[in-house]
Each structure stands twice: as C-alpha cells, then as structure tokens.
Amino acid sequence: MANIWVAAANGDIQRVKELIRSGTPPNSKDSNGYTPLAAAASYNHLDLVEFLISEGADVNIRDNDYDTPLYVAENVEVARKLLSHGADPFVKNSEGKTPAQVAYEEEWFEVAELYCSITGEQIP
Numbered sequence: 001m002a003n004i005w006v007a008a009a010n011g012d013i014q015r016v017k018e019l020i021r022s023g024t025p026p027n028s029k030d031s032n033g034y035t036p037l038a039a040a041a042s043y044n045h046l047d048l049v050e051f052l053i054s055e056g057a058d059v060n061i062r063d064n065d066y067d068t069p070l071y072v073a074e075n076v077e078v079a080r081k082l083l084s085h086g087a088d089p090f091v092k093n094s095e096g097k098t099p100a101q102v103a104y105e106e107e108w109f110e111v112a113e114l115y116c117s118i119t120g121e122q123i124p
Contacts (some may be wrong), residue, residue: 004016004019004020004024004028004036005028005030005034005035005036005039006039007019007028007036008036008037008039008040008043008045008048008052009039009040009042009043010043011040011043011045011047011048013045013047013048013051014053016036016040016048016051017051020055023032026052026055026056026057027056027057027058027061029061029063032063032064032065033062033063033064033065034063035051035057035058035061035063035069036052036057036059036070037049037052037057037058037059037069038061038063038068038069039069040052040110041069041070041073041078041082042072042073042074044074044075044078045078046075046077046078046081049078049082050081050082053081053085059082059085059087060086060087060088060091062093064097065093065094065095066091066092066093066094067093067102068087068088068091068099069082069087069092070082070087070088070089070099070115071093071102071103071106073097073099073103073111074106074108074111075111076110076111076114077092077112078094079114079115083114083118089115089118089119091120098115098119098121099115100112100116100119100121100123101116101121101123103115104123104124
C-alpha cells in the first residue's frame, strides 16, 4: 500500500485522492494506528480533512494510544470541522486525558478553549 499517511501529512490532496480511488481505505491505519485524517488534522490541512470526511473517514477513530483526530488538531478551524462532523470532545485516551487537556498541555490554547466551551471542563 502506498503511503497515504505521508501524502496526508504533506497536504498532497491529489495523491490522497488517487490512493483512495485506487482502493486505499480512508480509515487505513499505520503500525501506530495513525490515520490519514489524523495526519491531515495534525498538519492543518483543512481541505484534506474535508475531503477525507467526505470519503467516509471516521472522525472518532482511535490510534494505539486511544487518541482521536481531535487530539492532534492544532488549528481551531480543523478542530471545528471535526466537531461539526460528530467528533467527540468528551473521550479519554489511554492516559485518561481529554482532547482539551492535551490541547492545553501542547499550548494550543485556542483549540483547548473551543473544546472546553463544549465540555465545560475547567483547564488551568
């Protein structure tokens, strides 16, 4: 299988489209459970996030650490897009942390505030 995760991380929407059209599932996981949607979300590729969701990417899919794409969304617009398609901000990962807690720890304060505005969490 061609490396859809690298193409997604690089924002190469044409390559991702080619790979999906040739049969690579949009929810493909690498050895760490990382998905193309998580890669696109992590690198702030909103257009690719939208495309992958339109192709059936699961916004609540978990990696090997039980992180969902919300955990890696550094950009508030990407986070909003995931949330608007049903991403769950109340989930906890393998460390027992929510997306808001992780966003705060990573100093993605605008994203953390967005999640807290939905969950009601009080993050220092």
